[in-house]
Amino acid sequence: MKRKLRMGMVGGGPGAFIGDVHRRAARINGDIDLVAGVFSSNWERNREKASELFIPEDRCYRSWQELFAGESALPEDERMDFVSIVTPNALHFPVSDAALAAGFHVMCEKPMTMNVSEALRLRDRVESSGKLFGLMHNYSAYPMVRQMRQMVRDGLLGDILKVSAEYILGWLSKPYFNKQSTWRVDPKLSGGSLCMADVGTHAQHLIHFVTGMEMTELNADLTCFVEGREIDDDGVVLVHYDNGARGIISCSLVSTGEENNFTLRIYGNEGGLEWHQQSPEELIYMTNDQPKRVIRRNWAGACQESRDLSRLPAGHPEGFLEAFANVYRAFADAIHDTIKGKVPTQEYPGIKDGISEMVFLETLLKNTASKEKWTAVPKIEDLRECK
Numbered sequence: 001m002k003r004k005l006r007m008g009m010v011g012g013g014p015g016a017f018i019g020d021v022h023r024r025a026a027r028i029n030g031d032i033d034l035v036a037g038v039f040s041s042n043w044e045r046n047r048e049k050a051s052e053l054f055i056p057e058d059r060c061y062r063s064w065q066e067l068f069a070g071e072s073a074l075p076e077d078e079r080m081d082f083v084s085i086v087t088p089n090a091l092h093f094p095v096s097d098a099a100l101a102a103g104f105h106v107m108c109e110k111p112m113t114m115n116v117s118e119a120l121r122l123r124d125r126v127e128s129s130g131k132l133f134g135l136m137h138n139y140s141a142y143p144m145v146r147q148m149r150q151m152v153r154d155g156l157l158g159d160i161l162k163v164s165a166e167y168i169l170g171w172l173s174k175p176y177f178n179k180q181s182t183w184r185v186d187p188k189l190s191g192g193s194l195c196m197a198d199v200g201t202h203a204q205h206l207i208h209f210v211t212g213m214e215m216t217e218l219n220a221d222l223t224c225f226v227e228g229r230e231i232d233d234d235g236v237v238l239v240h241y242d243n244g245a246r247g248i249i250s251c252s253l254v255s256t257g258e259e260n261n262f263t264l265r266i267y268g269n270e271g272g273l274e275w276h277q278q279s280p281e282e283l284i285y286m287t288n289d290q291p292k293r294v295i296r297r298n299w300a301g302a303c304q305e306s307r308d309l310s311r312l313p314a315g316h317p318e319g320f321l322e323a324f325a326n327v328y329r330a331f332a333d334a335i336h337d338t339i340k341g342k343v344p345t346q347e348y349p350g351i352k353d354g355i356s357e358m359v360f361l362e363t364l365l366k367n368t369a370s371k372e373k374w375t376a377v378p379k380i381e382d383l384r385e386c387k
Contacts, residue, residue: 092108100122
């Protein structure tokens, strides 16, 4: 008989955005309980958040080191099963590494690490620990994104010629200081990139997820528009793919007035597809000899995978939280399989996706810093493990 999984959390204290999203999404499926955590480095704010979340004080820890030590000391039927990491980027690697070493499964926010070296070290840790590692790329779990991928696999677009991903927001078009912005504009906490690390990795991941194409080389133009910032708040990347296709990834945090405008377009020699995150229930299918066709979520002809990820009948809107919840459901089912001694087969973003996004970021930063027009993107399988 299945039991509820026990989740811990690192990060997501008062004023945090993504931590609350993770908590709400994990609860949607009804199979995960938040039982422990360290939500802030400030003890009073930490206790305040734990109380708000009905976490007993003896399961509210002062640090992530204490969290893993304290939970490991509990009986197996009481300790947490996995930890959700929703901290600034700089902590993703050390907290994930320590959690895996302590014997806990990990669900981590993206980007996975600060650089490729850390990503490879984390891959080594995942393999040696035998624990599961999930990376939260929620957009891959929208039903119509799965429909999009299936239509590509079915050959309805023919040979892929061009992809275009645009992810633009306007919330950082002026100097803006709150909990969400302060750490993101700090290279010590965010890494070598702001805009491309924050939203460009979503675009990079979704293109690969839907098409299966691998980048071979890229040409990046990163800009920092707001005075005083040290890292990019806008950028465009031209990409060559292994099948000969061309791509463009356009991202911005300074497109004034834009909310969360993430759009993916894929064009083949037989057809095209277009999906907008701000209207995620619809997928546009185009050919040269027929009018555009709008496919709605959970329509009778939807692929099975898309229908499996739909929670409500057509016409009852689903969106952002449900996509997060779909990733959590797959991850939770995989944990249940490991508990039963079975090999998990569920699909969710993981360690390879994390390495891929770090290779993407390091390559575009290298290209930006150099005078070369195109910079080769290393193949993941050619990267050596770090010892």
